[in-house]
Amino acid sequence: MIAAARLWFAALTQREQWLVGSAGALTAFVVLVFGIIMPALSAVEQAQLDHDAAVQRRGRIVATVDAALARPSVARATAPANIDVLITQGAGEKGFDIIKSGNGAPGQISFRIEQARAPALLAWLTELEAQNVSVSSLTLRTGTNGSVTVDAQLQQDAP
Numbered sequence: 001m002i003a004a005a006r007l008w009f010a011a012l013t014q015r016e017q018w019l020v021g022s023a024g025a026l027t028a029f030v031v032l033v034f035g036i037i038m039p040a041l042s043a044v045e046q047a048q049l050d051h052d053a054a055v056q057r058r059g060r061i062v063a064t065v066d067a068a069l070a071r072p073s074v075a076r077a078t079a080p081a082n083i084d085v086l087i088t089q090g091a092g093e094k095g096f097d098i099i100k101s102g103n104g105a106p107g108q109i110s111f112r113i114e115q116a117r118a119p120a121l122l123a124w125l126t127e128l129e130a131q132n133v134s135v136s137s138l139t140l141r142t143g144t145n146g147s148v149t150v151d152a153q154l155q156q157d158a159p
Contacts, residue, residue, distance in 0.1 A: 064123075067123075067126065068126050082156070083107055083108070083109050083133060083154065083155075083156040084100075084109055086128075086131065086133065086156075087109050087111065087128070087133070087154060088100075090124060090127070090128065091111075091113070091124070094120060094124045095120075096113045096116050096121070096124070097113065097114065097115075098111045098112070098113055099111060099112045099113070099114070107155055107156040108136070108153065108154065108155045108156070109153070109154050109155075110151075110152070110153045110154075111151075111152060111154075112149070112150065112151050112152075113149070113150040113152075114143070114149055115143055115144070115145075115147040115148075115149070116147055116148055116149075116150055117146070117147060117148075118140065118147075118148050121140075121148065121150060125138075125152075128154065132156060132157045132158075133154050133155070133156050133157070134154065134155055134156075134157050135152060135153075135154055136153040136154060136155050137151075137152065137153045138150070138151075138152045138153075139151040139152070
């Protein structure tokens, strides 16, 4: 096969040999650039983007864990009756619309939030834990636009 190609190439005029050689060189260049170099550079760039996203995710996770472990000193509620005010005001500050189901017992509250962003909700619940309010039950259901619907029962622990 190679001998036949050499015989064919030798039969061409010098001008045709230059044209075929130039076409072969251009073809090799195009294959090298678009078939090898650009896909390799694209893979490296995508790997860098994936790595950056993973590092940012890890940083957010570490910051959340550190914040949960740090438990900032917040003024604790003094009486169990304050849980109603504490939850209502805290939810209002965070932008949650609470639908209260009522108090089950002194120092407890049940409520529903129709639309909340999960990270913001969990950060708020972590803040409440620092104020001696613990979660008795929590149900999260996916909602529209990446939000969640929350049914929760909280209770105030003794200081």
